[in-house]
Amino acid sequence: MALARRRADSTQHETLRALVGDPALDENDASRVRGLFMATGALAEVERLIATRYQRAEQVLSSPPGRFPPDVVNALLTLARGSTERTA
Numbered sequence: 001m002a003l004a005r006r007r008a009d010s011t012q013h014e015t016l017r018a019l020v021g022d023p024a025l026d027e028n029d030a031s032r033v034r035g036l037f038m039a040t041g042a043l044a045e046v047e048r049l050i051a052t053r054y055q056r057a058e059q060v061l062s063s064p065p066g067r068f069p070p071d072v073v074n075a076l077l078t079l080a081r082g083s084t085e086r087t088a
C-alpha cells in the first residue's frame with residue numbers, strides 16, 4: 001500500500017485514499033485497487049523484494065555448509081517457499 005501511494009499520481013492517490021478501508025468496498029472497487037497496484041508498479045516491486053529476500057535467506061541458510069542442521073535448513077526453506085508462492 002505504501003509503495004502504491006508513493007508511486008501514484010494525484011488521481012490514483014485520491015482513488016486509493018477513497019477506496020482502501022471503505023467498509024462498503026465492492027468487487028468492482030477492489031478490482032480498481034488491484035489495478036492501481038499494478039499500474040503504479042507497486043505489485044511488481046513487492047514481488048521483486050520478496051524474491052530477493054527469499055534468495056538471501058537461501059544464501060544465509062546454505063553458507064557455510066553445516067552452519068545449520070540440515071533438517072532446520074529444510075524446514076525453514078519449506079516455510080519460506082510456502083510463504084512466497086502466490087496462490088491466486
